[in-house]
Each structure stands twice: as C-alpha cells, then as structure tokens.
Amino acid sequence: MDPSPLPNQAPAFTKALLAWYQENYRPLPWRETPSLYSTVVSEFMCQQTQIATVLPYFDRWMKILPSFEMLTIASESLVIKLWEGLGYYSRARNLQKLAHQWMAAEPKPETAADWLAYPGVGPYTAAAIASITYEEHAAVVDGNVVRILARLTNDQREFSDNGKAVKAFTTLAGLLITHAERPGDHNQAMMELGATICSKANPQCLICPVKDFCEGQRVGNPAQLPRLAKRQIIQKRIDRVFLIHGGRLLIHRIPTTAKRLAGLCELPPGDLLEVSFPAELILTRRRGIANERIEERFLRIDWNSKLHSLITKDETLFWQPLNQLNDITLTGPHRKWLAELMAL
DNA sequence: AAGACGGGGAG
DNA sequence: CTCCCAGTCTT
Known part of the structure; x- marks a missing residue:
C-alpha cells in the first residue's frame, strides 16, 4: 500500500x-x-x-x-x-x-x-x-x-x-x-x-x-x-600587469559605473597599459566566476616614460604605497594573489 | 524568461 | 579539475 x-x-x-x-x-x-x-x-x-x-x-x-x-x-x-x-x-x-x-x-x-x-x-x-x-x-x-x-x-x-x-x-x-x-x-x-x-x-x-x-x-x-540542467561554462583569459615603482604598486580602480566590482581595486588589465609581448610572465592563476572560467596571466613590466603618460592620463590608474595596501579594497583573488606576486 | 553578479569550498 | 552554494536584480 x-x-x-x-x-x-x-x-x-x-x-x-x-x-x-x-x-x-x-x-x-x-x-x-x-x-x-x-x-x-x-x-x-x-x-x-x-x-x-x-x-x-x-x-x-x-x-x-x-x-x-x-x-x-x-x-x-x-x-x-x-x-x-x-x-x-x-x-x-x-x-x-x-x-x-x-x-x-x-x-x-x-x-x-x-x-x-x-x-x-x-x-x-x-x-x-x-x-x-x-x-x-x-x-x-x-x-x-x-x-x-x-x-x-x-x-x-x-x-x-x-x-x-x-x-x-x-x-x-x-x-x-x-x-x-x-x-x-x-x-x-x-x-x-x-x-x-x-x-x-x-x-x-x-x-x-x-x-x-x-x-x-x-x-x-x-x-x-x-x-x-547544468549550465555551459565560458572560457576567458586576461593579462594583467604587476608594476612596482618607487615603493608603490600600480592599481586600477574599477569605475563605479561598472557592472561588476564597481569601486573595487584590482591589478591593472594589460590592455589598459597597452602592454605587448615580450613581457615577463611571472604568474598564471585560474578562477571561476558564476558560469565563467577565467585564466589570469600576470606580467612584470618596467616603468618607462610612455607608461607614465598613460597612467597620468587615465584617472582609474593610480599608485598605492606598498605599506598602505590594506587601505584599498581589492577583489578577493587579487588580494590573495598579491602575496604570491610580492614574494616573486 | 534569461543573464549578470564573485568567490571559495568540496569531491 | 568541475560543480555549485542560506538568491536577487536587471534587462
């Protein structure tokens, strides 16, 4: 029954x-x-x-x-x-x-x-x-x-x-x-x-x-x-720069009008600085975001006058003193990976 | 009705 | 590595 x-x-x-x-x-x-x-x-x-x-x-x-x-x-x-x-x-x-x-x-x-x-x-x-x-x-x-x-x-x-x-x-x-x-x-x-x-x-x-x-x-x-039903995964890749100059780290502040992570800080995307190879690839990390699979490659580049003019022109780029990194809000993964990058 | 939104823990 | 979690908002 x-x-x-x-x-x-x-x-x-x-x-x-x-x-x-x-x-x-x-x-x-x-x-x-x-x-x-x-x-x-x-x-x-x-x-x-x-x-x-x-x-x-x-x-x-x-x-x-x-x-x-x-x-x-x-x-x-x-x-x-x-x-x-x-x-x-x-x-x-x-x-x-x-x-x-x-x-x-x-x-x-x-x-x-x-x-x-x-x-x-x-x-x-x-x-x-x-x-x-x-x-x-x-x-x-x-x-x-x-x-x-x-x-x-x-x-x-x-x-x-x-x-x-x-x-x-x-x-x-x-x-x-x-x-x-x-x-x-x-x-x-x-x-x-x-x-x-x-x-x-x-x-x-x-x-x-x-x-x-x-x-x-x-x-x-x-x-x-x-x-x-399982959802489809989208693969993406982004290059970022790790640049320290004069005891300060170059940071990108995501515009408050952005759709995601508005107002937060991150390691600058490579395209923002017009970085082109050959550049020194120093770290590769992967992470998932919702249904996306993102590979991030971190490049070490050297400071030069061309960068200086780019950085000066772009208000979303700024220098943050290394001893004041806790004063800004980084995205979770970048907060974590920054420690690895600093150790390199 | 879809797509976007972040990150990390579990297996 | 993949899956998906004490969901909600926007388009």
Whole structure:
C-alpha cells in the first residue's frame, strides 16, 4: 500500500524535523543570541555563499557594525571593505540601504510581504527574516529545500534552472510549514538538514530524521535528485600587469559605473597599459566566476616614460604605497594573489 | 524568461 | 579539475 501523500503528513513531518534540529543544530554565531539585525546580516552574507566562508566575515562585521544604526553611520567604503572577498558586493550596498530604510520606517516591517519591499531582500530572505524573527509561517525555498523536497516526493522532473525548481516546490514547502510550532526553527531545520544529512552528494539517508516520509528513499535513488540542467561554462583569459615603482604598486580602480566590482581595486588589465609581448610572465592563476572560467596571466613590466603618460592620463590608474595596501579594497583573488606576486 | 553578479569550498 | 552554494536584480 502506498504511503499517504506528504502534505497529509505535514504535522508529523515538522515534528520529527524539529526534534532532530533541537538535538543536532550547529551552534552558528547568529543562532547564539538571535536578533533581527544578526538575522538580516547573516541571511545577506549567506546568499550564494557557504557557511564556512561567511563565519569570519560575520564575526568581524558584528564587532564593527553591531546594529542598524551603526551601519547607517558607517562609510560605504568601510562597508565594502568589510565585504572584501565575499563577492556579490551589491549585497553589502543593499544591506546599508536597508538599514537606512529600516531606521526611517514606522511602523517597522514584520511580515515577509513587508520585507520583500526592502533592497536585496527576495522571497527567500523575506521568508527567513519573517519566520526567524517574527515566527511567521513563511517557508524558505532555496537550493537545500528544493533538494530535500525533490527527494521526499521522488520528483523526477528535470528543471532547466534553479529558479524553475524553486517555483515548483514553493507550494509544498508552504504546506509543510503550516503546522510548524516554531516556523523559524522549521526553516532553519530544513536548511540544516540539507547542509548535513540530505547533502547533494552522499546523502546520509540511514540517519535521516525524516526518512519515513521520503518517497525517494523508499523507491530508489534520492542522491540523483533533483534533476537540474547544468549550465555551459565560458572560457576567458586576461593579462594583467604587476608594476612596482618607487615603493608603490600600480592599481586600477574599477569605475563605479561598472557592472561588476564597481569601486573595487584590482591589478591593472594589460590592455589598459597597452602592454605587448615580450613581457615577463611571472604568474598564471585560474578562477571561476558564476558560469565563467577565467585564466589570469600576470606580467612584470618596467616603468618607462610612455607608461607614465598613460597612467597620468587615465584617472582609474593610480599608485598605492606598498605599506598602505590594506587601505584599498581589492577583489578577493587579487588580494590573495598579491602575496604570491610580492614574494616573486 | 534569461543573464549578470564573485568567490571559495568540496569531491 | 568541475560543480555549485542560506538568491536577487536587471534587462
């Protein structure tokens, strides 16, 4: 006899899930002394970023900017500096805008619908804030939840992208949280389950607290779900210059009007300085950006008068003293690779 | 409905 | 090396 459909078992499901969560949750810093502010900050940082990466950033941020009010007072350059290396810098700018809006708001936003109007807050973050801080029965639907629900229902559909999958499981996620005693913990438990037990690779079905509700586990291959189409990877290559002159390093400040990394600093692109071979190739590094695969080649060039005129003419190029490199905000990889370049 | 947005950890 | 993660915004 087939088991009852999952929605009919929602009360028992959330009960089992919460019981497991209470005994097994990781003591993350934003769970120690929860507040609206710490919840908002952690949710912004965790967008598209793994928890382990976020931890040191979160701790430093909360020490320096412990409240919405402090965040509104801070300079944008400090905010970006604290975000250096996390990526998706619009999150940091949106977070500061949000702080300003929240300070001015009266009455204060509480529901997910209220929060959805704030910059940088989409369906996921709105539900997270409303459930964790205000115990609203709003379900988060992210990659973790999609994976869990696809396996629970043994859903074999193939989704062309993550957005489609999220939409497909939003209704079910909402049904499951309806009867949750503590909606905030229910949502966090779903994410915790996805991060630890119902992981993408090698799910630990034997110790899963909701395996009795899982059609995927009952029928066959939960590890194969969900079925998501993979995206094409684009290959790129860029040459950059590593030039030190008079105790200063040549830096390129990305225009604030740029689409990506606006306002941040980087090692100057070679084409900006009209660098041509032969130049001394001193380091090659690769990195991924979204669906791009970028190879960066670093060239050592010598200072000359032609460069001087180019640099003087271009306002995005400037000299930064070597002992003041921490005063500028570099892109994450360049911050890291600069140490290697200096050692050469 | 697509594409853009950054970076790093895991396997 | 490849994959993809506590998504959102723009076009």
